[in-house]
Amino acid sequence: MSNFKKLAGQTAVYGLSSILGRSINFLMIIVYTEYLSKETMGSFTSIYALIGFLNIVFTYGMETTFFRYSTGKNLDSNRVYNNTQSLLVSTSLILGTGLFLLAPWLAESMDYPGQAYLFRWTALILCFDSILAIPFAKLRLENKALIFAGAKIINILLNVFFNLLLIVGFPYLIANGIITEGFLGYRSDWGVEYILLSNLLANGLIIPFVWWKAGFFRFQLEGTILNPMWAYSFPLLFMGLAGVTNELLSRLLFEYVLPPNFYAGLSAREAGGVFGANFKLAILMNLVIQAFKYAAEPFFFKQSADKNSPVLYAKVMHAFVLFCSTLMIAISVNLYWIGPLFLRKPGYAEGLFIVPILLMGYLLLGVYFNLSIWFKITDQTKYSFWITLIGAVISILVIVSCVPSLGYLGGALSTISCYFAMCVLCYIYGQKYYPIPYKTAKDVTYLILAFGLSYLGFYLEIENAALNFLVKNSLVLIFLVMIYGSEKELIHSVLSKNKKI
Template sequence: MSNLKKLAGQTAVYGLSSILGRSINFLLIIVYTAYLDTESLGAFTGIYALIGFLNIVFTYGMETAFFRFSTGKNQDPAKVYQSTQSLLILSTLVLGTGVFLLAPWLAEVMNYPGKAYLFRWTALILSFDAILAIPFAKLRLDNKALDFAGAKLINILLNVLLNLFFIVWLPGLSQNNSWDLSAFGIQDNWGVEYILLSNLLANGLIIPYVWWRAGFFSFGLDKSLLKPMWNYSLPLLFMGLAGVTNELVSRLLFEYILPENYYSGLSSREAAGVFGANFKLAILMNLVIQAFKYAAEPFFFRESQDKNSPLLYARVMHAFIIFCSLLMIAISVNLYWIGPMFLKGSVYSSAFFIVPILLMGYLLLGVYFNLSIWFKLTDQTKYSFWITFIGASISIGVIVGLVPIWGYLGGALSTLACYLTMTVLCFYWGQKFYPIPYQLGRDILYLILGFGLSYLGFFIEMENGLLNLLLKNLPLVLFAGLIIFLEKEELKRFIPSRKS
């Protein structure tokens, strides 16, 4: 149990910067929905879906390979870091140049004629992200929590301030002082351009600091080391591509599949903006999963040599499901006030009903991350490709089949169907190669009950404000009571005993 407490503590430390920083960044959606039109939000959704997809290509599974080989027997962590970072710098130069040169073609394909500069900026954002990936991973592996947190927060605060400057303050300064923004290459009618430019500048400015805190390195490639790392990471590349397809494809394809005038008064791109904005509410769950991943991935590899590690992994999964189920219910039953606080405009509330589905999808993604430790430890990463490929195929099939019929609901169901399939497949194969004694009965009970209670509270409506708040949160109280009753013995282990 001390190891479980240790992981909980590491999750809090490593995840604090992610949750706090992403929460600050999440507040930008208030600025976007208040100052930008829905078409700009649709463009933001589409371009950042592309960035999420290409980020996987630029890093091609090397983060996980770095953890695996740095913690392996008879390995020199410094040499692993040097070779991995050197390889990523070289590949980033090639891939970044390729995207930069293809910018005019991407602008035409994605229906942004005359705006190739958007995709040139995208190439630079991708390049900066890639050369920061391994230094950030090294900070996690070395347990440099404060350095990791500081770098993440500085980056996000820079991004927020630059967004506020470009979107909120600069237009006012221009009007009041008659600034000629065109002299700086800036146009008054920009929207998504400001978002990309802010991201680009924030990422570029943080590179020297992260490299310094992670430790500078000598450029060098150890072929004897990189070959097995490449064999390990290649299936993870395809897993990542399929995985990001699962996560982002609904937002990327939504505007192109939704029939025009499906929603009265909204173009397909504007409806995609509404759909993407509601994903931001579900990302509250993803913040917790990301925080958990920061701490858990290096933790799982370090603990793998312990003979009791399977039991530890089962306890981690159980605690994760309990916490995230509580979070899913809490967000869902309070969407009636959380949603309007972040999404300014009544048009966005029309899609609030899909948020519990998206939350459940992200929760299952977290379950899949827990389950996936088996193929990372047994070097059976080839299974990761098949699991995520099947998930991606289902995601695309549901989108194509259901979005033209059910609109927002069809897009949300594609996320849920995808991650549910991946979770089942990963569990099935994992128990064959690396059996882990999961508490299957209770885990499934909490997931199903949590999802059902989320919608029970979501549809409760009372005129009295206080009574409405109490009744909507009643499902959360009932679920918490059930957890306390069924898990009382386990919970006692987390309560420090008093010394007489």
Template sequence: MSNLKKLAGQTAVYGLSSILGRSINFLMIIVYTEYLSKEAMGSFTSIYALIGFLNIVFTYGMETTFFRFSTGKNLDPKKVYNSTQSLLVTSTLVLGSGLFLLAPWLAEWLDYPGQAYLFRWTALILSFDAILAIPFAKLRLENKALIFAGAKIFNIFLNIFFNLLLIIVFPYLITKGIISEGFLGYRSDWGVEYILLSNLLANGLIIPLVWWKAGFFKFQLEGAIVKPMWAYSIPLLFMGLAGVTNELLSRFLFEYVLPPNFYAGLSAREAGGIFGANFKLAILMNLVIQAFKYAAEPFFFKQSTDKNSPQLYAKVMHVFILFCTLLMIAISVNLDWLGPFFLRQSGYGAGLFIVPTLLMGYLLLGVYFNLSIWFKITDQTKYSFWITLVGAALTVAVIFIFVPIWGYMGGALSTIICYFVMCLLCYLYGQKYYPIPYQTARGLFYLLISFVVSYLGFYLELGDPIINFLAKNSLIIFYLGLIFLLEKDQIKSYLPKRKKL
């Protein structure tokens, strides 16, 4: 129980930066949907899906590799840090330069004629993210959670500052005649450009701070360290791609797969903006998963030598499912007012019905992260390649088959189908090579009943707003009561025992 408390505490600290960052990113949707066009939102959705996908390629599993080798026996942690960072900086120079040079071709191919600068900025954003990955991982490994959170929060507020300055403040000053249209090269016809530029400036400005706090590295590539690290990380690259393939590829491909005039009065890019904006509403689930991941990954590795670690991993999984299913219901039943509050312009509400499906998809991604610990701690990362390959194939197939038929829901379904199959495969292989006593039947029950309750609450309509609100949210109480009824013995075991008089 003390280990679970420790993990919960670390999750809370890491979650401060992760949840704050993603929450503010989530809140920025209010600004974007208020001040930018649906076409600009479509561009934002597509380009940031590409960034998320390529970010995995640029880091290729090196964070997890760094944790594994830094906690391994007979290895100098300083040499591991130097080698990992040196390898990542070298590969970033190659990948970043290549993407920078290919920018004009990408702009034409992705239907952004004359906007090659968007993809040059993308190359720089990806490069800055990559060279910060290992220093941030080192702070996590050394339990410098406050420094980690502080740097992340500083980056967040820089990003917000530049976004608000460029999207709201400058246009206001121009309309008031305080500054002219061309002030510092400002262009009022830009939209997604200012989102990218804000991200670029914020990331670039924190590099010296993070490198200083984590410790500057010495360029060092020792074959004895780099070679096994490379072999360990490459399968993780494919596992990482699995984590973003469904979530991001669906958003990236949506506008290119959707038939012309599928939604009356909307271009494919505008429909992609609506799809992407509703995807953002489901990010509340991903906030929890990301915070959990930051704390759980080093925690899992450190606990791997304990003989009771399988039982601990099973408990962590069960608590994770309980909490996340409750969160899914809480969001879903309140979408009737959450949607209009965050998605400001008319038209975005047409995609709200896919949000519970997307929430379940994110939840299954979190389940997969829990399940995947078996091949990380047994050095069997090769299995991630095959599991990922199946998941990626399913994602692409579902998108191409169902988006032209069902539009928004076709894109959302790829989330559940992909991650459920990946979870199933990971569970079956894991129980064979590293058995963990998961409460499988009960976990599946909670997933199913919470999904049904989520859609029941979403579609429930009783007329009077107050009665409707109370009725919808009573489903949260119902689910809490069900958890208490089924888990009362476990809950009692967590409570402190009374001392006998």
């Protein structure tokens, strides 16, 4: 089997687990928008944006560093695993303790007076996430995709179970007199609290299983191993911070930069809930990006010693663009029924028009991930700092300047602007220091065409429901026909059993 097909196969396994697991999680949007208020959704959006941001600080690029030093530095992989995991456990305890102590200040600063417990739970969630990062990475490195997928799905199912129990089950039992208010300390006035508590319980329960399957570590902190790893990882910390700044900061800051009464009948926090809920609809593209990343990162490092690896990287990029462009069109043209299906209460549909922009933003994130391989395999991670710093600055500037005047659109533009700038910079420097023969003209053409077709299908409306569905989705078929006409050689080579790519 060719290297290309191996990557496709691994991506399919990770993708199946990600899509299945995240789809289950995605369905929670129905529960949240049905049973929780828009204000609670706003709290959920901002607190989880903070968690996403701090998660980068807690793991500081050590997953990628683990792959690099386990595959290409002539070091014993067990020693690398022991040292990396020991370091993350140690720093997680330090950072988690600091956040735990700062919880009262954070509660006041983010306008959650008297709710410091929310941020203490956040500290525990972050600690659990970070000490699971390297064991999960080890499973990926060892090609244990099924175990990895199983653990992720178990974690998500536990999370969903606790969410349904606390948000739907207990209120139903109280309303029917089966249990009383205060049973096991239950409070009907809690909302985002139960989302956080469910996450905390699910993550805590999965730790023994993941550690067992990945292999328990022996506590080791060796300077000869960790010093060069830290030098490699440190720029990746800023790369991750800048990336998550773009992805999450718009949701974190939205309610704070939106002028009062910008949207009639909605407070700034409620508008933030609408923005965050529509952001969630772009998760379908993010699923593909995440599945691809799970499979591609260890794959790229393992292939880096092959003299033909640049050609392989270019073909992977091209196939990625083709697939994700098609997916973007398919989601966008069907938002007219996908949106109301998941966003149950009135008012959420006002933000649907930003979803194609967010889909393109996530697609560009995937393109950037492909492009960034050059500085990871050449140990030039310092460039990631400057590239992502520029991206973060652009993201913040767009949020601050556009959200007050454009609302939801301004938040969405920050996403696409940041990733576009990062892609351009990474491509320019990559071609200078590690040339890869990308099909740049074709890839850019496909992206522009797909984005145009996405908005054409989104705004196109025909009164007859069946005809409306057929015409909208015909745009996907048109794009696929164009791909087939232009990419026959690539398609036939992928389908061939004998041709090595």
